[in-house]
Amino acid sequence: MAALPEGTPCWADAMFADVEGAKAFYGEVLGWTFGEASSEFGNYTQAYSDGKAVAAVVPPMPGEEGAEVRSAWCLYLASPDAAATAERIRANGGELVMGPLPVGDFGTMVLARDPGGVAFGVWQAGTHEGFEKQGAPGAYTWAEVLTREPGKADAFFPAVFPYGTRKMEGDEVDYKIFEAGGQPVLGRMGMGPEDLPPGAPSYVNVFFAVDDCDAAVAKVTERGGKVHLGPMDSPFGRFAAVGDPQGAAFGVIDLGTTTGDVPVMTDA
Structure with a gap:
């Protein structure tokens, strides 16, 4: 797949204290099915629509299980160079929450907030290029x-x-x-x-x-x-x-x- 223009939304995921509950809810509302949890990457679990990857759900990170988790969808914006994007985030008054963090050979991620507190992600694609389906039911x-x-x-x-x-x-x-x-x-x-x-x-x-x-x-x-x-x-x-x-x-x-x-x- 050709590289997306920089800043294009390319992926979405959300953290849930009750992952099985989230899977049941989105399976009913959006018709999603779910793959196997990836234990190597914190039990990250992809969602599929018509067999194509459309999003992911994940449990809290180790150490956060007992804390109150604020569930929220995170939108990732495409970047050809996550480290360079992270520097611009910092230089323009944003906050780096996590990363740049390599995720195996899938890509490199950044979690950040704009100066007004809006949370978002950055994704530099490796083997995981992002949404496999967009602009259609379930995606x-x-x-x-x-x-x-x-x-x-x-x-x-x-x-x-x-x-x-x-x-x-x-x-x-x-x-x-x-x-x-x-x-x-x-x-x-x-x-x-x-x-x-x-x-x-x-x-x-x-x-x-x-x-x-x-x-x-x-x-x-x-x-x-x-x-x-x-x-x-x-x-x-x-x-x-x-x-x-x-x-x-x-x-x-x-x-x-x-x-x-x-x-x-x-x-x-």
Whole structure:
């Protein structure tokens, strides 16, 4: 597979105290199946849709089993040189949480936060090149940085990755899109005090495609998850923001059910 443009989302995973519970939940909601846990790499377990790798789940690291684990999806952005990306993260006010860390011959990872506290990952591919399926039911399709400090995100991400930036016209929402290789790859939504619960961190919301948004939301609630927003229609698909029973937030979107005109975007 050809190398992805730098900064393109390429993988997603999440840590769960109850991995078997997470597997049951996402298996029901997104139709995922799961491979064997890799004991050499902390029982990291890949998820599959139609036999293609789409994400992974992992238990807490040794020493964290008894601690309260905040489950959250982590989006990884492609890099040809994880060490160089890590230096730019540090130089632009970000925090390096882990890495650069070689993961066997699979690749090299970095875990980081932007100056506003948004957690994300960096992945320099080796034999593991990332998503084997995208933009179809059961697979990753889009992600948005939801941040209380949009100015910090706007300065940070284009300094770390070679992003172009476009903004949505109008004053209704503070929304921008980061582009890599001339293609939109990541959204950025400014969040007000009423948009995120007190104490909840700014974060990257990862969207997975589904055949039917309303049916997926029903499965979320039936399996003990929560609905944070929606379902609602948009020009990009009918979507909802939800959370799993362990607190990890994500989105579901039916890309085939669209309503309205695509917003006008201008150079930021």
